[in-house]
Amino acid sequence: MTTTRPDTPPPEPPAPAATSAGSTPVSERALAPDLARGMMLLLIALAHVPWFIYDAPAGLAMLHPDQGNLADRIAQVASLVVVDARTHTMFGFLFAYGIGQMYARQKAHGTRDEDARRILRTRHLWMLAFGAVHALLLWQGDIIGTYGLIGLLMVPLFLHRTDRTLKVWTAVLLAVGALFTVLSVLATLAAPAGAPGVDAAGLQRASIAETGYLLSALIRFPTWVFGLGSGLASLALPTVFLIGLLAARHRFLEDPERHLPLLRRVAVWGIAAGWVPGLVLGLQHVGVLDPVYGPAVAAVHFYTGIFTGVGYAALFGLLAHRLAGRRGGPSLPVRGLVALGRRSLSGYLAQSAVFAPLLAAWGLGLGVHLSSWSAVLVALGTWLLTVLAAYLLDRAGRRGPAEVLLRKLTYRKPVRRRRPVAEHAG
Secondary structure, eight states: OOOOOTTSOOOOOOOOEEOOOOSOOGGGOOHHHHHHHHHHHHHHHHHHGGGGOTTSOBOSSTTSBSOOOHHHHHHHHHIIIIITTTHHHHHHHHHHHHHHHHHHHHHHTTBOHHHHHHHHHHHHHHHHHHHHHHHHHTOTTOOHHHHHHHHHHHHHHHTTOOHHHHHHHHHHHHHHHHHHHHHHHHHHHHSOTTOOOOOHHHHHHHHHHOSOHHHHHHHHHHHHHHHHHHHHHTSHHHHHHHHHHHHHHTTTTTSGGGSHHHHHHHHHHHHHHHHHHHHHHHHHHTTSSOGGGHHHHHHHHHHHHHHHHHHHHHHHHHHHHHHHTSTTOSOHHHHHHHHHHTTHHHHHHHHHHHHHHHHSTTTTOGGGGOOHHHHHHHHHHHHHHHHHHHHHHHHTTOOOHHHHHHHHHHSOSOEEBOOOOOOOOO
């Protein structure tokens, strides 16, 4: 017969199943990440719309036409300086930052570590599925699936690593990327003059220029699959992922007032590092500078996009700090940007839902009538429509439809919270 001492505490019941922390309530969201995501979607629209000028011969800088009037040339140079090779790295930084925020919030609500990691894994698997559907139906340049794949690979490797480990691996990836860039520059300089190169513009525009929708899908999907691998192989996205994860741990965007000197340095030097080669490449593209070394400059331009993307994020951290001190709260335009940032997945998909059917040859084919400056107007108009739609949804207290779907798929399985440690007298 078993006896129980009077002072022995009763056995603890099993930890109850509980819903996860879910997505962050609007009142608890930091301004800077959402503001950055909202503005980033304009840069993404500006980066994607030149792909749809599918009937114009491409110039030195891949997808930009090799001709145009003064307004077109200004648009091309501005895009090369400010937009191209910057949006994917800024988006990658914010993606990793969001992972850090999500994981910290799950842990703060008592979610067990294995369940928090499962939630992230489920979310990234569904992002990969979203990207596959997006690519098959509309857009071969989808980035959602690429980030989902990076999350699946990088989270198990680095989520629980120390700050020192993250910094060391960031330095390693930057060094390897710099080495690849140097080798690419040397190979370009050593190539004989007039040697044929890869028609990158033709490959990227193939599905857009195809008049049959089903055939365009057959071209579009393999192009996207190839892009999944190239997104990892370039090392730019894994690098900014580590930087974003480290920044989230120290709340660089939630608490910018604690990091103002560093944010200023990152914004100034990071943006300058990318804008200088971007300006050189832009002037080569329009013929102001000799384009003979254009491919070499393009390699440097792509590599420095790492620093510019992070610099943009730091700039929005500084801007959020400035806006937080204003009386009366953010202005109407800022509230619209933030509303779109909170619905960035829906906003991103909405751009494809506008661009592809209207501009691609398998749709209305209006892209054949665009030039660089008019394409900018299309991108700007589309983005403004998404800002308005997001603002109206925000006023109505509704999330974006893509966010609702992803959230339901991610959190459909209940989690178990950590049991509190029992305190009793010995």
